[in-house]
Amino acid sequence: MPSYTAPTKDMQFVLHEVLSVSQSATPGYDELDAEFTSAVLDEAGKIATEVLHPLNAVGDQQGCVLENGVVRPPEGFKEAFDQIREGGWTALDCDPEYGGQGMPYVLATAVGEQFSAANMAFNMYPGLTHGAYSAIHAHGSEAQKAAYLPKLVTCEWTGTMNLTEPHCGTDLGLMRTKAVPQDDGTYKISGQKIFISAGEHDMSDNIIHLVLAKIPGGPDGVKGISLFIVPKFILNEDGTPGARNGVTCGKIEEKMGIHGNSTCVMNYDEATGYLLGDAHKGMRAMFTMMNEARLGVGLQGYAQADIAYQNALEYAKDRLQGRDVTGDKNPDGPADPLIVHPDIRRNLMDQKSFVEGARAFTFWGATLIDHAHRAQDKDADGMISLMTPVIKGFLTDKGFEMATAAQQVYGGHGYIEEWGMSQFARDARIAMIYEGANGVQALDLVGRKLAQDGGKHVMAFFEMIKNFCKDNTDEAMAEFVGPLKTASKDLQAAGMFFMQNGMKNPNHALSGSYDFMHLFGHVCLGFMWARMAKAAQAALDANASDTAFYETKIATARYYMARQLPMTSTHLARIETGADTVMALDATHF
Numbered sequence: 001m002p003s004y005t006a007p008t009k010d011m012q013f014v015l016h017e018v019l020s021v022s023q024s025a026t027p028g029y030d031e032l033d034a035e036f037t038s039a040v041l042d043e044a045g046k047i048a049t050e051v052l053h054p055l056n057a058v059g060d061q062q063g064c065v066l067e068n069g070v071v072r073p074p075e076g077f078k079e080a081f082d083q084i085r086e087g088g089w090t091a092l093d094c095d096p097e098y099g100g101q102g103m104p105y106v107l108a109t110a111v112g113e114q115f116s117a118a119n120m121a122f123n124m125y126p127g128l129t130h131g132a133y134s135a136i137h138a139h140g141s142e143a144q145k146a147a148y149l150p151k152l153v154t155c156e157w158t159g160t161m162n163l164t165e166p167h168c169g170t171d172l173g174l175m176r177t178k179a180v181p182q183d184d185g186t187y188k189i190s191g192q193k194i195f196i197s198a199g200e201h202d203m204s205d206n207i208i209h210l211v212l213a214k215i216p217g218g219p220d221g222v223k224g225i226s227l228f229i230v231p232k233f234i235l236n237e238d239g240t241p242g243a244r245n246g247v248t249c250g251k252i253e254e255k256m257g258i259h260g261n262s263t264c265v266m267n268y269d270e271a272t273g274y275l276l277g278d279a280h281k282g283m284r285a286m287f288t289m290m291n292e293a294r295l296g297v298g299l300q301g302y303a304q305a306d307i308a309y310q311n312a313l314e315y316a317k318d319r320l321q322g323r324d325v326t327g328d329k330n331p332d333g334p335a336d337p338l339i340v341h342p343d344i345r346r347n348l349m350d351q352k353s354f355v356e357g358a359r360a361f362t363f364w365g366a367t368l369i370d371h372a373h374r375a376q377d378k379d380a381d382g383m384i385s386l387m388t389p390v391i392k393g394f395l396t397d398k399g400f401e402m403a404t405a406a407q408q409v410y411g412g413h414g415y416i417e418e419w420g421m422s423q424f425a426r427d428a429r430i431a432m433i434y435e436g437a438n439g440v441q442a443l444d445l446v447g448r449k450l451a452q453d454g455g456k457h458v459m460a461f462f463e464m465i466k467n468f469c470k471d472n473t474d475e476a477m478a479e480f481v482g483p484l485k486t487a488s489k490d491l492q493a494a495g496m497f498f499m500q501n502g503m504k505n506p507n508h509a510l511s512g513s514y515d516f517m518h519l520f521g522h523v524c525l526g527f528m529w530a531r532m533a534k535a536a537q538a539a540l541d542a543n544a545s546d547t548a549f550y551e552t553k554i555a556t557a558r559y560y561m562a563r564q565l566p567m568t569s570t571h572l573a574r575i576e577t578g579a580d581t582v583m584a585l586d587a588t589h590f
Helices: 007-017 032-061 077-086 105-118 118-139 144-154 283-318 342-374 377-407 411-415 421-432 436-447 450-469 476-502 505-512 512-540 547-564 567-575
Strands: 065-067 068-073 155-160 179-182 187-198 206-214 225-230 233-235 239-243 247-252 263-275
Touching: 007 032, 007 105, 007 342, 007 505, 007 512, 007 547, 032 077, 032 105, 032 118, 032 421, 065 247, 077 118, 105 118, 105 283, 105 342, 118 144, 118 155, 118 206, 118 225, 118 283, 144 206, 144 225, 155 187, 155 283, 179 263, 187 206, 187 225, 206 263, 206 283, 225 233, 225 283, 283 342, 283 377, 283 421, 342 377, 342 512, 342 547, 377 411, 377 421, 377 436, 377 450, 377 512, 411 421, 436 450, 436 505, 436 512, 450 476, 450 512, 476 505, 476 512, 476 547, 476 567, 505 512, 512 567
Parallel strands: 155 206, 179 206
Antiparallel strands: 065 068, 179 187, 187 263, 206 225, 225 263, 233 239, 247 263
């Protein structure tokens, strides 16, 4: 059976030595001293390891069962959900006005990584609820906030997001679900939604569905979409759940992974709904939920890679296979452990350098969200808007790649279910698809985010890297700054290609968008590794006691710069070929 160990030491390093959170000007960050965050992360790590992870294989094997309209989650999920709620973990970064603890989002992100790595399917229940909370908090009326937020904060009620329909996924303009206005100000919601995570279950007293629908007579396409609160149980006058609403689960989807989460077909039959925000402005309100979800999905990608890596590493240390070509390392045994072999080392270093770089990148993104919200900083908001498709797209692509790389370390045993590696790969695979498929993330990055606010934010990113390189000209940093400069120039050259050619033929930009997203992702992780190398060297210069930890950081940074960051030149070369080879075939010739 696989195991999980919460990486609290590495998280503390990123939070305090790389990002220096407690010294930040972001309101509330002064409370994030190392002792406090250590206490929170240690306790979360115990829950992840002792409560959630033992249920991971259970959820995968049992799945969810639909009985008489009610979905039963896997054995042990309800008890674990109660424990998470009672411990206040669902309220960590929520507004104190509604019962939250008011802690920064970056701390909730670190806790979320631990929970997601330990049991991704389980953590989706409180995760989606947090998204519903955020959407209502940002766009709801005072009455709606008072009615729904306190129970969503505690997860006594859970939440969902309902976008996809059988005939429309990405193209929401094709949506058919309708919302007919009633004399009392409510709406009758009718239609069918599919792929609704946590759509039905018996772990909470109510489920608050956020549903996209069209009001008859509204504008065509996405401009005519509105967002509605549709509770499973309509609230009584005293705010308690009352009569059952006209929403039911038609079936549970049979999925490749995340079996422990109830992915439902939801049928709305004149269900009572309440407009959230303005009519025909539903996409704006839903994106409050989706942007948060996209960072969370990027986190899922590297979290699954992390638990897969942890187990592959242990297997490589224990499994005896072959002899080291430079001399026996286990002379008293019949063979040497797998980890002596260079190709196994390459595989493990690919995983390690990705996971730790992705963690730093995501935590940095979370600090941008905090600063945007807590300090009303529009520049921080613009920067995280630029980074969101990179975090979601690049980290989930690479996360799946690394989960399968970890599976490879096991050889044939990695393909056998009892070892557990299959689940990590299967669970990681969905992260590349939901909350906006990664091809759409790449199109969003190139088609919208680069030019946002006149290109201000991407230029600020280049300036950030330029200033870092200027400020770190000492010899110790040369091996990190040099490759980072080269990679940044590749990214700038790709952007210039789009500017020079995309206006003449938009396909030149769109054909290169996926490569651009990955190029951008490598530059971001290269930047994070340069920052981590600097922090590690500073600790060594200050005679830190744990020299092995910091020396390992520097060695891993060298690996990323030498073996991964050069991929930027490959992506640039592909981008600069334009659209001609991509679009050459007539559709009938495929």
